[in-house]
Amino acid sequence: MDAEIREMNLQNPDEFEQWRSFLAGLGIANFTADEVDPLDGTIGLFEGDRLMATGSYSENILKYIGVCHKTSENGVYFNKIVSTLLTILGQQGIFHIFVFTKPQYSASFQHVGFQEIVHSENAAFLETGPTSIKDYLAGIPKVEGVSSAIVMNANPFTLGHRYLVEEAARHSSHVYVFVVSTDKSLFNSQERLEMVKAGTADLENVDVVSGSDYLVSYATFPAYFLKSDTNRVRYQTTIDALIFKERIAPALNITTRYLGTEPHSETTNVYNEVLESVLPPTVQVEIIPRKETNGKIISARDVRLAIKDDRLADLTDLVPPTTATFITEHKVELQARIRKGMKIDGN
Amino acid sequence: MEIKKTAMDGTLESSDIQITVSKGTDGVQIDLTSDVQERFGEQIKQTIEKVVKDFDVDNVNVKAVDQGALDCVIKARTITALQRALGTSAEPAWEVL
Numbered sequence: 461m462d463a464e465i466r467e468m469n470l471q472n473p474d475e476f477e478q479w480r481s482f483l484a485g486l487g488i489a490n491f492t493a494d495e496v497d498p499l500d501g502t503i504g505l506f507e508g509d510r511l512m513a514t515g516s517y518s519e520n521i522l523k524y525i526g527v528c529h530k531t532s533e534n535g536v537y538f539n540k541i542v543s544t545l546l547t548i549l550g551q552q553g554i555f556h557i558f559v560f561t562k563p564q565y566s567a568s569f570q571h572v573g574f575q576e577i578v579h580s581e582n583a584a585f586l587e588t589g590p591t592s593i594k595d596y597l598a599g600i601p602k603v604e605g606v607s608s609a610i611v612m613n614a615n616p617f618t619l620g621h622r623y624l625v626e627e628a629a630r631h632s633s634h635v636y637v638f639v640v641s642t643d644k645s646l647f648n649s650q651e652r653l654e655m656v657k658a659g660t661a662d663l664e665n666v667d668v669v670s671g672s673d674y675l676v677s678y679a680t681f682p683a684y685f686l687k688s689d690t691n692r693v694r695y696q697t698t699i700d701a702l703i704f705k706e707r708i709a710p711a712l713n714i715t716t717r718y719l720g721t722e723p724h725s726e727t728t729n730v731y732n733e734v735l736e737s738v739l740p741p742t743v744q745v746e747i748i749p750r751k752e753t754n755g756k757i758i759s760a761r762d763v764r765l766a767i768k769d770d771r772l773a774d775l776t777d778l779v780p781p782t783t784a785t786f787i788t789e790h791k792v793e794l795q796a797r798i799r800k801g802m803k804i805d806g807n
Numbered sequence: 808m809e810i811k812k813t814a815m816d817g818t819l820e821s822s823d824i825q826i827t828v829s830k831g832t833d834g835v836q837i838d839l840t841s842d843v844q845e846r847f848g849e850q851i852k853q854t855i856e857k858v859v860k861d862f863d864v865d866n867v868n869v870k871a872v873d874q875g876a877l878d879c880v881i882k883a884r885t886i887t888a889l890q891r892a893l894g895t896s897a898e899p900a901w902e903v904l
Binding site: 536539540542543544546547550553555570571572573588589590591 | 818
């Protein structure tokens with residue numbers, strides 16, 4: 461029977477139900493709003509009215525790929541779905557595309573030109589397009605000898621972050637600071653990168669680089685294909701840790717990773733725990749206790765609350781002058797983003 | 808000629824080839840994925856390279872994902888991808904065809 465590809469509208473309850481029950485039959489069980497709402501588009505491959513294959517995309521990530529092989533030769537519908545998604549994204553100017561999937565499907569994606577970045581027991585992370593992690597690593601400045609590294613979101617860059625960088629810089633010949641790129645924070649990735657650069661400009665052995673798409677953020681990691689949502693942070697962090705250990709550290713000769721503690725965040729605790737179990741002995745993990753001022757730990761969250769409540773005088777104790785200047789200059793815009801609904805109470 | 812933007816043509820369906828061309832700095836670099844790589848890999852690359860040369864493009868990265876395409880398909884897909892990347896889709900490239 462001829463198969464036809466159509467766009468699907470998941471806002472339509474009937475189509476949503478057809479899509480959901482099709483994927484549920486393939487073992488995908490998670491259709492929470494957290495997972496489904498960020499989808500930018502969904503396509504379905506139909507034989508008459510019967511859904512035989514589907515795929516979705518969210519920014520540059522393919523999601524909810526599901527194919528029924530009963531009536532087609534192996535791979536035909538899968539290739540058609542992936543091909544159509546790549547064409548749709550290509551028309552939007554998006555060519556560098558990622559997918560998280562179960563490890564057993566990695567080979568299918570590699571067959572259509574994807575390259576595996578890493579895989580863990582539970583998930584594989586692949587990319588395709590004109591650039592790859594190799595190009596990303598080639599673009600980072602290289603230094604003689606070994607380096608240490610810190611990964612931060614810096615939303616925004618506080619005296620706590622500064623303290624962590626200083627400690628690492630004092631105990632290492634060279635430090636890379638990777639700034640997470642995902643734009644799900646009050647300060648966008650460009651702003652955060654600039655603040656970290658400005659706030660560490662006086663430290664000669666520190667290079668600040670963008671984490672690009674390779675420091676996986678909790679915000680982009682999909683959980684729909686995992687058995688349970690409760691281990692999501694652990695799965696995501698394992699992929700993140702493996703990319704660091706297997707791809708980034710060897711290319712840049714990084715032997716130590718510095719972490720900050722976060723007494724009030726369960727997510728950060730899990731993250732640190734996973735890094736400590738995955739990274740050594742390739743990369744040593746050093747944990748630096750959180751900096752305090754006036755008996756209280758410095759938190760980027762408090763900075764965001766101060767911006768929201770227009771208490772800019774409070775910033776002096778929390779952020780370096782470079783960050784304070786940035787916030788003062790961009791106060792109106794930042795407050796507008798908060799009013800528009802940007803969440804600021806996470807960590 | 809200079810590649811102006813990244814562009815793609817073709818599909819991942821059987822007997823087709825998906826060609827993505829983007830700016831390069833190091834001559835003509837071809838990254839080929841194909842089931843028939845061992846037997847026909849060189850020939851596929853030569854076909855692509857010939858089209859690139861005919862367009863007078865010196866630096867370009869080509870990603871080719873082949874599903875068993877015939878020579879004429881490889882040529883057609885490469886021409887279209889290059890024309891999109893060069894911004895010349897409206898002008899037929901007679902000298903290449």
